[in-house]
Amino acid sequence: MTIKELIESLSKIEDQEVRVMVKGYEGGVNDIDNNTPAIIHVALDVNEEWYYGAHERVDDMYDAINSNYHIIKAIILQ
Secondary structure, three states, X not given: OOHHHHHHHHHOOOOOOOOOEEEOOOOOEEEOOOOOOOXXXXXXXXXXXXXXXXXXXXHHOOOOXXXXXXXXXXXXXX
């Protein structure tokens, strides 16, 4: 999902005072930090294990520079 698609999706919600949350680490939910998200680089479709997210931050990958992964710019809402 792109920022444009997210904005379009959220703009369809009638009550614009609804709070936005993210999943907690092991359960529950948290408010999104009010800071402006930084743009990071993400390698797509890296992880196959069910307990990892499908994608990985390039900063967290030791072999990203010499890899065949498709790397994109992204933000992470926390």
